[in-house]
Amino acid sequence: ILNVEQSPQSLHVQEGDSTNFTCSFPSSNFYALHWYRWETAKSPEALFVMTLNGDEKKKGRISATLNTKEGYSYLYIKGSQPEDSATYLCAFDDQTGANNLFFGTGTRLTVIP
Amino acid sequence: DADVTQTPRNRITKTGKRIMLECSQTKGHDRMYWYRQDPGLGLRLIYYSFDVKDINKGEISDGYSVSRQAQAKFSLSLESAIPNQTALYFCATSDFAETQYFGPGTRLLVL
Numbered sequence: 001i002l003n004v005e006q007s008p009q010s011l012h013v014q015e016g017d018s019t020n021f022t023c024s025f026p027s028s029n030f031y032a033l034h035w036y037r038w039e040t041a042k043s044p045e046a047l048f049v050m051t052l053n054g055d056e057k058k059k060g061r062i063s064a065t066l067n068t069k070e071g072y073s074y075l076y077i078k079g080s081q082p083e084d085s086a087t088y089l090c091a092f093d094d095q096t097g098a099n100n101l102f103f104g105t106g107t108r109l110t111v112i113p
Numbered sequence: 114d115a116d117v118t119q120t121p122r123n124r125i126t127k128t129g130k131r132i133m134l135e136c137s138q139t140k141g142h143d144r145m146y147w148y149r150q151d152p153g154l155g156l157r158l159i160y161y162s163f164d165v166k167d168i169n170k171g172e173i174s175d176g177y178s179v180s181r182q183a184q185a186k187f188s189l190s191l192e193s194a195i196p197n198q199t200a201l202y203f204c205a206t207s208d209f210a211e212t213q214y215f216g217p218g219t220r221l222l223v224l
Contacts, residue, residue, distance in 0.1 A: 004155065034212065034213075036215075041217075042217065043117070043203075043214075043215040043216055043217050043218065044156075044203070044215045045215075046212040046213070046214070049211065049212055089155070089156070091155075091156075099144060099161075099207055099209070099211075099213070100158055100161065100171065101156070101158070101213060102155070103148075103155030103156040103157075104155050105153060105154060105155045106155070
């Protein structure tokens with residue numbers, strides 16, 4: 001069982017603030033790191049799949065970075081909006097080739113209008 | 114129409130009953146997965162299948178069984194439900210080792 005940790009567990013920010021949170025994962029046997037956005041009562045929705053050390057991906061106001069050597073990834077949201085309120089999940093994919101994802105417990109973001 | 118559908122969306126059952134959760138996908142993916150989500154825990158893998166003839170146990174397969182009836186269908190069964198199987202269950206699909214696409218989830222309550 002792999003240990004994937006996310007911090008903080010939850011946070012509240014004001015509309016317009018920028019924020020970031022962390023995903024920590026094992027630095028060995030790394031294949032990929034996935035980020036998902038999960039709104040209540042909906043399906044988790046893929047944001048990014050990151051595979052290379054130093055990778056940086058961006059989708060609108062959301063971006064992510066990856067450090068495979070030290071085993072962490074950051075997710076950034078610039079100028080948070082109420083519609084960004086969701087739980088953000090990261091998942092570690094190891095080198096077994098089975099595409100089994102090991103999920104963290106998520107960071108629950110609430111953006112206050 | 115959603116690419117990954119799950120039925121039922123909500124289910125209440127009693128201890129000892131056999132129930133089946135169904136998942137269908139229209140994405141044409143070979144790989145399908147069943148996860149459960151409990152409060153305070155990450156999604157945990159129950160079973161996965163790479164094609165109709167390939168079924169594999171995940172991290173927490175005890176008490177569950179699966180059936181891959183076709184490329185598009187993957188069912189999860191609880192042979193004799195128990196209260197600690199109360200959880201939110203997700204089905205997912207993927208194309209080789211890529212992004213997994215999730216269904217809307219089935220909320221199961223075992224009394």
